Amino acid sequence: MPLTPTARAESPIHGSVWYVKSSLLVVDDHEGIAVALAHLLETDGWAQVFVASDRREAMELTARHRPDIVSVDLTLGPEHGLDLLQDLRAAYPHLTLVVLTASGGADVAVRCLRAGASAFVPKSSDPADLVAAFAAADQGLTWLPGSMVGPIISLLLDPPPASVWEELVATLSAREYGVLELMVAGLDRRAIAEELTISLNTVRTHVKNILAKLGVHASLEAVSLALRAGVRPPERASA
Numbered sequence: 650m651p652l653t654p655t656a657r658a659e660s661p662i663h664g665s666v667w668y669v670k671s672s673l674l675v676v677d678d679h680e681g682i683a684v685a686l687a688h689l690l691e692t693d694g695w696a697q698v699f700v701a702s703d704r705r706e707a708m709e710l711t712a713r714h715r716p717d718i719v720s721v722d723l724t725l726g727p728e729h730g731l732d733l734l735q736d737l738r739a740a741y742p743h744l745t746l747v748v749l750t751a752s753g754g755a756d757v758a759v760r761c762l763r764a765g766a767s768a769f770v771p772k773s774s775d776p777a778d779l780v781a782a783f784a785a786a787d788q789g790l791t792w793l794p795g796s797m798v799g800p801i802i803s804l805l806l807d808p809p810p811a812s813v814w815e816e817l818v819a820t821l822s823a824r825e826y827g828v829l830e831l832m833v834a835g836l837d838r839r840a841i842a843e844e845l846t847i848s849l850n851t852v853r854t855h856v857k858n859i860l861a862k863l864g865v866h867a868s869l870e871a872v873s874l875a876l877r878a879g880v881r882p883p884e885r886a887s888a
Contacts, residue, residue: 671717834882
């Protein structure tokens with residue numbers, strides 16, 4: 650969903666003259682958040698801002714409009730933002746990627762950076778920080794929240810050795826990992842289907858693949874292994 654390009658004018662955010670910045674695609678399944686962010690960035694002088702609500706629409710708009718930057722939410726309904734991040738990186742190696750998320754600590758930020766993100770931005774950030782993050786990414790810089798810089802650098806420079814369980818969990822796709830998180834939260838397959846708004850058969854397929862990749866025969870074994878690997882329930886899941 651394209652929004653009207655912004656003209657040059659005096660910026661109420663910076664108190665200076667705007668300059669037309671690169672084009673940008675915001676991918677978020679919460680329309681209100683996506684549109685509000687798009688308007689904020691337009692106000693800051695971005696040349697053109699588009700909005701997508703899911704992975705399919707994001708890939709279509711990227712192919713059609715070739716934005717310079719794509720902002721990806723990690724939670725996209727039944728899909729995981731990391732999958733989209735990886736798809737975009739594979740299809741457009743030089744595309745600048747920004748992750749905008751409502752949750753996630755230093756470990757999640759590191760996963761996003763390794764997947765090709767130039768910025769990791771909490772949705773709780775104030776408007777000035779949001780604007781600064783996208784401006785930094787537009788200039789080819791990396792932007793991280795100040796409170797997370799130390800923990801992220803520590804993980805990047807001195808990552809803890811992966812356990813056998815962590816190595817097995819690392820073989821899962823982002824979608825399978827999301828299903829495993831909900832299994833750890835105590836949700837059964839029907840509840841997982843409702844939580845992710847996907848069919849029960851799709852959940853069964855994901856669980857079957859999870860059990861095969863983890864080398865276990867039952868969901869309880871998979872949950873036990875996941876807990877040893879440090880997998881925790883997502884904040885939004887309710888058992």
